[in-house]
Amino acid sequence: MEKSKLLKLVKKNGSPLFIVDHEIIKQNYRRFQKALPRVQAYYAVKANSDPAIIKTLFNEGSSFDVASYNEFIEVYSLIDKWRERKKEFFIWDKIIFSNTIKDRDTLRKINKYGPLVTFDNPQEVLKIKENCKNAGLILRLKVPDSGSQVEMASKFGAEPGDASSLIKKTFDLGLKVEGLSFHVGSQCTNFENYISALSITSEIFHEARKKGYELDIIDIGGGFPALYDSNVPRFEKLAEILNKEFDRFFPEETEIIAEPGRYMVATSSTLVSEIIGKARRDNKIFYHINDGVYHTFSGVVFDHWIPNFHSFKGGKKEICAVVGQTCDSFDKISLAENLPGNLVIGDYLYTENIGAYSTASSTKFNGFEGAKILHINN
Numbered sequence: 001m002e003k004s005k006l007l008k009l010v011k012k013n014g015s016p017l018f019i020v021d022h023e024i025i026k027q028n029y030r031r032f033q034k035a036l037p038r039v040q041a042y043y044a045v046k047a048n049s050d051p052a053i054i055k056t057l058f059n060e061g062s063s064f065d066v067a068s069y070n071e072f073i074e075v076y077s078l079i080d081k082w083r084e085r086k087k088e089f090f091i092w093d094k095i096i097f098s099n100t101i102k103d104r105d106t107l108r109k110i111n112k113y114g115p116l117v118t119f120d121n122p123q124e125v126l127k128i129k130e131n132c133k134n135a136g137l138i139l140r141l142k143v144p145d146s147g148s149q150v151e152m153a154s155k156f157g158a159e160p161g162d163a164s165s166l167i168k169k170t171f172d173l174g175l176k177v178e179g180l181s182f183h184v185g186s187q188c189t190n191f192e193n194y195i196s197a198l199s200i201t202s203e204i205f206h207e208a209r210k211k212g213y214e215l216d217i218i219d220i221g222g223g224f225p226a227l228y229d230s231n232v233p234r235f236e237k238l239a240e241i242l243n244k245e246f247d248r249f250f251p252e253e254t255e256i257i258a259e260p261g262r263y264m265v266a267t268s269s270t271l272v273s274e275i276i277g278k279a280r281r282d283n284k285i286f287y288h289i290n291d292g293v294y295h296t297f298s299g300v301v302f303d304h305w306i307p308n309f310h311s312f313k314g315g316k317k318e319i320c321a322v323v324g325q326t327c328d329s330f331d332k333i334s335l336a337e338n339l340p341g342n343l344v345i346g347d348y349l350y351t352e353n354i355g356a357y358s359t360a361s362s363t364k365f366n367g368f369e370g371a372k373i374l375h376i377n378n
Contacts, residue, residue: 003312006272006350009374015274015348016291016371018359022056022378024268029060032224032260035239038246042096044222044261045071047356052375053265054078063094065222065259069106072097091115096219098181098259100124100140100156107131118181118219120158122169129173136178137170138219139163141204143197148185148223149304156183163204167213179217179255180205186303187262188223191238195245202249218250222259226266228306228353235263262356269355271296271371275347276325285320285341289349292324292331294365296358300333303357307334309349315340322349326366 001021010017032041042065043057051074054064058078066072075095079087096116097106107117107128114134119125120142128135142157158166163180170177180201184193201218208215220242225232246256273296277288291297299305309322320339324331339349362370 001270003350006270007312007348010272010274010348013372013374015272016289016296017272018269018296018354018371018373019272020050020053020269020355020373020375020378022052022268022375025053025056025265026060028264028267029057029062031235032263035236036242036258038243038256039220040255040257041264042094042098042257042259043264044098044259045074046360047261048265048269048358048360049074050359050373050375051077052378053268056378057264063096063257065096065098065261067097067099069109072110088113096138096257096259098138098140098219098221102127104131107135111135116178116217119166119170120156122166125166125170125173125175129175133175135175137175138179138181138217139166139170139177140181140183140219141197141201143182143184143200144193145183145185145188145223146190146193148190148193149187160200160204164207164211167208167215168211171213177208177213177215179215179219181219181221183221183259184223186223187225187228189225189233191233191241193223194220194238194242198242198245198249205250216253217255217257220256220258222261222263224258224260224263226262226353226356228266266356267353269353269358271351271354271358273349273351273371275343275345275349278343278345281321284335285318285339287320287322287339287343287349288325289322289333290325290368291371292326292368293333294324294326294328294331295362295368296354296371297324297333297351298361298363299354299357302361305357308351308353309334309337309339310352311340311343312348312350313340313343315342317341325368328366 042063091113100120111132273289
């Protein structure tokens, strides 16, 4: 977005201002579908659960990956007035509970819909049997995730060697395993992770089918790299690899799904923050802004995200620190930003590609409200 337009918007709406461009979200969704024609995209709501974003993707035809009952309700609200049979079909066909550990109350609430749910251990199978016996189960496997921005394998996924016994146990209990899933880690730029994961999954998939278990879904999770900068490998390169591996490993009738979150929304949003204080500390300029790591920049803490700052004004640049407005010394967004040293209180900074894992994990720490959210082109 042009600087002049950003300034006009922030002067009209106040700061900090989080601007979501829905045209970019639509483009990202269409790009994903075009590049991976065999894959049904389930938007990972956790990346940004803003109802307006969910609605835009809903209108584009997206399916949804939810991690909690509250996220489920955000999607459900869009179909609440539909006829019951149509509503039940949508939930069955277009929603997956991909959190491998679900509380009993959630399972009881969703049982009537017979949704897809993931699991990765025997205790979860017993819990699902007791509280959500109508669900279709997807076994999540542990796969390599080295080199990804956020690794997953330490917390989620069954060991591949345990998969066969888990599948048998599940069917023996009268439940149905409909497929297998994996996640190679968020913002995965090491495409070998996907190749290894598909190979591991394929072996377990075909072994199960030979034993008579009718698995027919492969869930390749998320991790698709958002184009934060020119160093990120292009998504189309990954898609070309995936399409070849799909054809090599799985029958044509196999249903393949994915859970893109960051990819859909990261590049859609820009934050404009205001400089509320300026000081020189240890011979470095500190710009204090009216946002921080407890708010829109929460991804710096929770998502290993590397922030970026740009100024509207010119001037001789130097290495500066940008810190948040709270009284906590932890609230340092970046200690090495190349910014003009002549900025003053009341000037603005803007941050690009901040649509994922930002407002979603923002708090109200110290009593500060989060950024105002402005939706455009929706």
